[in-house]
Amino acid sequence: MTELSKSGAAVGEPVKDSPAPSAFLEVRDLKVHFPTDDGLVKSVDGLSFALEKGKTLGIVGESGSGKSVTSLGIMGLHTAGQYGKRKAQISGEIWLDGTELLSADPDYVRKLRGREMAMIFQDPLSALHPYYTIGQQIVEAYRIHHKVDKKVARRRAIEMLDRVGIPQPDKRVDSYPHEFSGGMRQRAMIAMSLVNNPELLIADEPTTALDVTVQAQILDLIRDLQQEFGSAVIIITHDLGVVAELSDDILVMYGGRCIERGPAEKVFYEPRHPYTWGLLGSMPRLDREQTERLIPVKGSPPSLINIPSGCAFNPRCSYADVPKDNVTRTVRPELTEVGSQHWAACHMTHEQRERIWTEEIAPKL
Ligand SMILES: Nc1ncnc2c1ncn2[C@@H]1O[C@H](COP(=O)(O)OP(=O)(O)OP(=O)(O)O)[C@@H](O)[C@H]1O
Ligand code: SF4
Ligand SMILES: [Mg+2]
Numbered sequence: 001m002t003e004l005s006k007s008g009a010a011v012g013e014p015v016k017d018s019p020a021p022s023a024f025l026e027v028r029d030l031k032v033h034f035p036t037d038d039g040l041v042k043s044v045d046g047l048s049f050a051l052e053k054g055k056t057l058g059i060v061g062e063s064g065s066g067k068s069v070t071s072l073g074i075m076g077l078h079t080a081g082q083y084g085k086r087k088a089q090i091s092g093e094i095w096l097d098g099t100e101l102l103s104a105d106p107d108y109v110r111k112l113r114g115r116e117m118a119m120i121f122q123d124p125l126s127a128l129h130p131y132y133t134i135g136q137q138i139v140e141a142y143r144i145h146h147k148v149d150k151k152v153a154r155r156r157a158i159e160m161l162d163r164v165g166i167p168q169p170d171k172r173v174d175s176y177p178h179e180f181s182g183g184m185r186q187r188a189m190i191a192m193s194l195v196n197n198p199e200l201l202i203a204d205e206p207t208t209a210l211d212v213t214v215q216a217q218i219l220d221l222i223r224d225l226q227q228e229f230g231s232a233v234i235i236i237t238h239d240l241g242v243v244a245e246l247s248d249d250i251l252v253m254y255g256g257r258c259i260e261r262g263p264a265e266k267v268f269y270e271p272r273h274p275y276t277w278g279l280l281g282s283m284p285r286l287d288r289e290q291t292e293r294l295i296p297v298k299g300s301p302p303s304l305i306n307i308p309s310g311c312a313f314n315p316r317c318s319y320a321d322v323p324k325d326n327v328t329r330t331v332r333p334e335l336t337e338v339g340s341q342h343w344a345a346c347h348m349t350h351e352q353r354e355r356i357w358t359e360e361i362a363p364k365l
Helices: 067-075 106-112 134-145 150-163 182-194 212-229 240-246 264-269 274-281 324-330 350-364
Strands: 025-036 039-051 056-060 089-096 117-120 200-204 232-237 249-254 257-263 336-339 342-344
Touching: 025 067, 039 067, 039 089, 039 249, 039 257, 056 067, 056 240, 067 089, 067 117, 067 200, 067 232, 117 182, 134 150, 134 182, 150 182, 182 212, 200 212, 212 232, 212 240, 232 240, 240 249, 240 264, 240 274, 249 264, 249 274, 257 264, 257 274, 274 350
Parallel strands: 056 232, 056 249, 117 200, 200 232
Antiparallel strands: 025 039, 025 089, 249 257, 257 342, 336 342
């Protein structure tokens, strides 16, 4: 993850007319808000990060933290009725390969989708049409961006199905989605996402609902394909273990904001935010007894409508009283550098966090 320029890192301030970044993908102060009868839902509220080609960024956070809304926003799909009919309010900047997408012509963004950027959706059934064969759908996805006849596109579809490990691809190409198992459908969707060799691939919880063996195969597949095509990959999951293994960098989301980001090994082995400590404690681990495996982060996620002042993690944080002058309850902590390329948003001092991590948290994990 390339570190942001000063202006890019200034979470909270829209940065207009700023120069194009050098990173392949740079998201600056992204906000996606949804007007609802109950008020404005601030699903993503000032998110900034950068990603280079050939690198993988893992986005992790519990349910409702804004991971899918972030990816839909990058893909220009936040308004596509995926989550409701009212128009989302989106602001900030999304730079892809030198072009700012939020201010770009929607037709241009539509053309990029599927060709330069593609997404593996959380639910493959929502992305595959039930009335068309898998082959027809991959052929269609390919022909939108390549002027080739159906025969050539069909050969390409079979090649992609083979590439993602679907047996007898020349026969299965004519199957309908319901004739595939969950794992096979996920593979078919990956084949469709990758048919145009996208330079940016967003995989939104690509393994939820799959059994452990298939999960591992799908993750290996994404890694192999990334190495082959040199794409930039964003992988989204609840599971810090998965992102630690696959990613170069990790971004931890809480209540629509980033609370920690940095190189994967730093965030995983030297995390500096109490919420990340909680996520690590809730990770399934093979070396633990079943009974002591999952200790979920206690409490519930913050409201995205009435966001309290101060630190959003305060009601759930065991260390809320550690920072002096009660600053935690009134001032929102901004991301500050806690190590090389490593940022966390917490009012505790560096020394306080280092001591708590080393003496209290790490020995129990
Ligand atoms: N159209 C919408 N209207 C109102 N609220 C919305 C809308 N779309 C998303 N949200 C809310 O935004 C928040 C973030 O949703 P999002 O789908 O990004 O979560 P997530 O991190 O992907 O969670 P999960 O891990 O369960 O997939 C949720 O509270 C969700 O209810
Ligand atoms: S700022 Fe305070 S409440 Fe928030 S994570 Fe840090 S210690 Fe916990
Ligand atoms: Mg999601």
